[in-house]
Amino acid sequence: MWDFDIGRSVSIMMRTWPFIVFRMIVYFGITLAYIMATGTGASVGYGVGHISTDPDGPLSFALWGGVVGFGVVSMAVYWLREYILYVVKAGHIAVMVHLIDGHDVPDGQNQIAYAKEVVTERFAEANILFVVDQLVKGAIRAITGLLGGIAAFLPIPGLSGLVSFLNTVIRLSLTYVDEIILGYNIRINSSSPFETARQGVVLYAQNGKTMVKNAVWLAVIMWGVSFVIFLLMLAPAAAILYVMPGQLAGWAFVLAIVFAWAFKAAFIEPFAIACLMQVYFRTIEG
Structure with a gap:
């Protein structure tokens, strides 16, 4: 079984309620921006579509208007x-x-x-923290890419399927490693964030068996909860789309995913990070 204390992680989340509220404002604000941009784009497209001689013109333009609105917000989130x-x-x-x-x-x-x-105090500028974060993620991609490259050169039947499975397990185990390394950086009060990040990745790899086991367990729990949230979010997403022009039922699925993502980012991710940091700190000390 897992080595983290679920009760302690929940307690940490409750004691950091200001950040939970802050995350809710940020991520559900992003969700609202998606809804408004998609709805506005669809409405504008529906109006413009009446210029077309095609009887399906309004619906087609509404669909593309929604796509443009969704894409604009996605670009804004990327830059933020x-x-x-x-x-x-x-x-x-x-x-x-x-x-x-x-x-x-x-x-x-x-x-x-x-x-x-x-x-x-640890990272004077946001771009320093961002570079450290990207370097850690780059190291993770290098590991999974190396396995895929080896499989491509070895003519062993079924090896590619095995490597694909191993890469999936690795990705599950490394989903929050950059956040854990950030926590390690803050914990030891490092004056050299890049060197500390390198040491943190090495320590994670040295204790890979324990970390992978707990991360996979946590991923299974999170997938189950996220799927339930997605199903629950279909209803409000469909209700919002009911007032939009045209038959845009397919967008209910997309908006439900966005709702579920916001809920996951606000509530589930902090829980997962708290669980894995417990295991990581205890393991590297042992």
Whole structure:
């Protein structure tokens, strides 16, 4: 079974409620932006579509208008990813690290200000943290790519399927490794974030068996919860699309995914990170 304490992780989430609320505002705000942009794009497209002589013109234009609106918000979220990482994720991780180590942290809005101060001490600029994060992710992609490259050169029947399965397991086990390494960076009060990140990845690899086991268990739990959330989100997504022009039923599926993503980012991800940081800190000390 797993080595993390679910009760303790839930307790950490409850004690970091200001960040949970902050994450809800950020990620559900992004969801609202998706809904408004998709709806506006579909409405504009539906109106423009009446110019077309094609009887299906309004519906076709509405569909493409929704696609454009969805794409515009996706681009905005992509460009805001550094801010989201620096303020939302890193700040929350900083507070969770201190709670795991038994330190006291402020409550309310003071907790967010305190976390921002801690992160700023470690990473003076958002782009430094972002570069460290991308370097860790690059190392992960190199590992999975190496396995695929080896399989391509070895003429062993069924090897590609086995490697594909192993890559899936590796990706599951490394989903939150960049957040864990960030927590390790903050925990040891590093003055050299790049070198500490390298050491953190090495320690993760040295204790890979334990980390993979717990990460896969956690991934199964998260997949199950995320699927249930997705099913529950289909109803409100369909209700929102009911007021949109045209028969855009397919967008209910897309918006349900966005709703589920927002819920996952606000609630499930912090829980997973708290669980894995427990295991990581305890394992590298042992």
